[in-house]
Amino acid sequence: MSPRKVLIVGAGLAGSRCAEVLRAEGFAGEVVLAGDEAHPPYERPALSKELLAGRRDDVALRPEGFWREREIELRLSTRIHRIDVRRRLARTSSGALSWDALVLATGARPRRLPALDGRPGVHALRTLADAFALRSELAPGLRLAVVGAGFVGTEVASTAVDLGVEVSLLEAGALPFAQLLGEEVGRILAERYRSAGVDLRTEARVESLRATRGRPRALRLACGTEVACDAALVAVGAQPATELVGGKALETDACGRTARPGVYACGDAAAAWRPSAASYTRIEHWTSAAAQGTAVARAILGRSAPADDVPYFWSDQFGLRLQHVGHGSGWDRVAVEGAPDSFSARYHAREGTLVGALLANRPNEVASVRRELAGHLLAA
Amino acid sequence: MFRIEIDRSLCSGFGSCVDSAPEHFRLGDDGIAVALLAESSAPGAVEAARACPMGAIAVLDEQGREAA
Numbered sequence: 268m269s270p271r272k273v274l275i276v277g278a279g280l281a282g283s284r285c286a287e288v289l290r291a292e293g294f295a296g297e298v299v300l301a302g303d304e305a306h307p308p309y310e311r312p313a314l315s316k317e318l319l320a321g322r323r324d325d326v327a328l329r330p331e332g333f334w335r336e337r338e339i340e341l342r343l344s345t346r347i348h349r350i351d352v353r354r355r356l357a358r359t360s361s362g363a364l365s366w367d368a369l370v371l372a373t374g375a376r377p378r379r380l381p382a383l384d385g386r387p388g389v390h391a392l393r394t395l396a397d398a399f400a401l402r403s404e405l406a407p408g409l410r411l412a413v414v415g416a417g418f419v420g421t422e423v424a425s426t427a428v429d430l431g432v433e434v435s436l437l438e439a440g441a442l443p444f445a446q447l448l449g450e451e452v453g454r455i456l457a458e459r460y461r462s463a464g465v466d467l468r469t470e471a472r473v474e475s476l477r478a479t480r481g482r483p484r485a486l487r488l489a490c491g492t493e494v495a496c497d498a499a500l501v502a503v504g505a506q507p508a509t510e511l512v513g514g515k516a517l518e519t520d521a522c523g524r525t526a527r528p529g530v531y532a533c534g535d536a537a538a539a540w541r542p543s544a545a546s547y548t549r550i551e552h553w554t555s556a557a558a559q560g561t562a563v564a565r566a567i568l569g570r571s572a573p574a575d576d577v578p579y580f581w582s583d584q585f586g587l588r589l590q591h592v593g594h595g596s597g598w599d600r601v602a603v604e605g606a607p608d609s610f611s612a613r614y615h616a617r618e619g620t621l622v623g624a625l626l627a628n629r630p631n632e633v634a635s636v637r638r639e640l641a642g643h644l645l646a647a
Numbered sequence: 648m649f650r651i652e653i654d655r656s657l658c659s660g661f662g663s664c665v666d667s668a669p670e671h672f673r674l675g676d677d678g679i680a681v682a683l684l685a686e687s688s689a690p691g692a693v694e695a696a697r698a699c700p701m702g703a704i705a706v707l708d709e710q711g712r713e714a715a
Contacts, residue, residue, distance in 0.1 A: 284697070291693070310702070330713060553700045554663075561697075581659060581700070590659060631678030634662030 269569055270367030270529065271296040274357060276347055276511075278302025279311065280553060281534025282372030283328060284560030285567075290337045292568055299364060300334070301342040301357075306395050307334065312553055314398040315422035316583050320429060321402065326395070350511050352527055368529050368567050371517055372560065375505035375535035375551060380414065386476045388483040388498045392419055393505065404498045407431030412486050412496035414473050416443035418582045420502035421460070425584040428463050435494045436460060437471040437486070448591075448625055449601040452612050459585050459607060468494065505551060507536045516549045521573030523563035531566060533559035542575050543644045544594070552580045577640045590633050593623030593640045605629075649714050650707045651682045651692055657703035664695035664704055671695065672704075680704070 273289060275282045278300050286300045302308070308328045317323040334341045342364075349358040350369070357364045377391040390401045401423070405411070409432045413420045416438035424434045440446070442453030443460070460467045472489040476499065485493040507516040517532035519525050521540045525532055533539075534556040538547040554576060562574040582589040586608070598614035605611055609628040613636075616622050620643055624636045651671060660678035664671070668691030675681050680703065693714055696704040708714045 287697070312700075333713065336712075554661075554698075557698065557700075579661065579700070588659060590661075629678075630658075630660030631674075631676065633660040633678060634665065634674050637662060 269294070269296070270567060272366050273298050273368045273370065273567060274364050274366035275300045275370040275372055276350075276357065277370075277372035277374055277508075277534065277536065278304070278308050278341065278343070279372060279374045279534060279556070280308065280328065281374075281537075281556040281560040281563075282370060283308035284557050285370050285372065285531075285533060285564045286334075286339045287329075287337070288561045288564035289567065290339060292564065294564075294568060296367075297340065298338070299340045299342060299366075301345045301347065301359075301364065303344065303346040304394055304396070305344045307331075307341060307343065309395055311393075312581075314395065315392060315419055316426060318395075318398050319402050319405070319423065319426045347511060352512075352530060355529075366529075368531065370523075370563055370567075371509070371512060371525075371530070371532040371536055372534045373508045373511070373536045376508045377501065378504045378506055380473060380501050380503060382473060382475050383414070383486075383499065383501055386483070387478055387481045389476065390498065390500045392423060392500060392502060401498075401500065405430050405432050409433065409498060410435070410496045412437060412483075412494050412499040413502060414486070414499060415439075415502040415504070416460075416467070417502055417504060418580070418584075420500065421456075421584050422582055423500055423502065424460065424465055425463070428465060428585075433466075434464075435466040435468060435486075435496060437473060437488075437494065438467065438469045439472060441469050443467070443469075447595040448612065449598075449603075449614070451601060451603045452625060455603075455607055455610065459587070463585050466494075505535065507538075507549065509536050516547075518547050521562070521575055522566040522571050523559055523574070524566055531563045533563045539574065542573065550578055552578055554579045575645060577637055577644055579637065587627045588630070590626045590630070591623065592626070592633065592637050593621070593644065595623060598622050648686050648688050648709065649692055650686055650711075651684060652705040652707065653680050653682050654703045654705075655679050655681075657701045658699075659701050659703075661700055663698040663700075667691050667695040667698055 309326045313326045412435045445453040516538035538549040558574040565572040599617040603612045612625040614623040658679045696706040
């Protein structure tokens with residue numbers, strides 16, 4: 268029998284998608300979508316790009332009225348303090364929410380650097396509020412130190428440079444993205460960042476922040492040098508926001524069911540079983556969150572629809588649209604082809620199978636690579 | 648009946664629309680999606696709009712509201 272009341276904790280893409288699909292596919296019971304932020308569900312990928320650049324303010328996933336029209340009860344600014352799985356209750360500061368089915372879609376939180384935690388002028392970027400706070404700092408001539416040359420860090424660096432900000436980009440490794448994308452691509456990207464005016468420092472380990480009068484002055488590196496800055500962004504990855512339920516990524520089957528009956532998980536908080544990879548994998552990608560939210564809705568409706576898509580993400584930075592398809596690990600050699608403004612990198616396993624590809628300004632190759640990978644990865 | 652609109656400036660050639668609704672969408676030689684039908688009542692069109700990571704597809708009802 269299908270449950271009468273679904274409580275979805277987390278109003279990001281995975282949770283809101285789950286609510287939408289429940290309604291679209293005929294669920295007639297109560298749907299409560301609870302999020303701790305003040306904003307209705309929004310497009311997170313835009314935060315480091317158009318929103319930060321000031322080109323867009325409205326990043327809502329759905330038009331106003333969408334949730335109400337579908338009788339999805341949106342509970343914003345609702346922080347859940349405790350989840351009592353046995354009694355099927357979630358405690359909030361304004362009372363308890365009950366459920367027949369619980370969906371944990373609590374997302375992820377930025378990793379912190381203890382040395383910079385809570386210091387003035389130090390930002391993280393995960394939420395809309397974070398993005399507005401960072402945006403309010405970005406002005407021509409500001410010196411911004413970005414700690415971590417991952418996708419959030421490099422996208423912010425790109426946006427900031429376009430706004431006339433002087434950017435230092437600090438990477439712990441010898442090259443950005445070397446582990447994920449290989450050294451050759453790492454060199455191409457490093458060169459691109461530097462020629463755009465970014466002060467890229469590699470093998471840089473931040474030790475402390477020097478501040479005066481409540482403003483940052485410089486980051487001190489382990490090698491003894493200082494990087495002058497007026498503001499800093501810590502972008503060193505994210506971890507599942509699952510403190511309420513043990514703090515680890517929530518393992519689910521491919522349909523998003525946890526081991527507890529009636530409890531589901533999806534999105535960045537979940538490590539879903541991937542039949543093609545024969546492992547539990549936590550993937551922080553838009554397409555995976557959407558697919559998992561959909562799979563959970565269908566599981567609640569009593570239909571098994573396993574999510575096992577080819578991993579995909581994109582990044583817009585320094586005049587490149589980077590699109591990555593497939594897995595970023597398990598490759599043994601990489602074949603790079605093209606020019607700095609438009610190239611492809613194909614990643615092969617030892618036995619020669621294609622496991623992933625990076626396409627830079629080559630949208631016309633994405634679908635065919637994705638199909639080729641689906642053939643290898645999902646054929647089994 | 649839904650109206651199907653593609654913002655080709657947003658499309659990045661991911662191609663999930665073609666997987667969801669091959670009768671409605673194809674990718675052009677530039678890799679960018681093209682709508683094969685302007686209108687439809689098939690659920691595949693809604694599915695395609697939802698699956699698009701760039702939000703490039705709008706499926707609108709008679710009142711011009713998102714049907715997804």
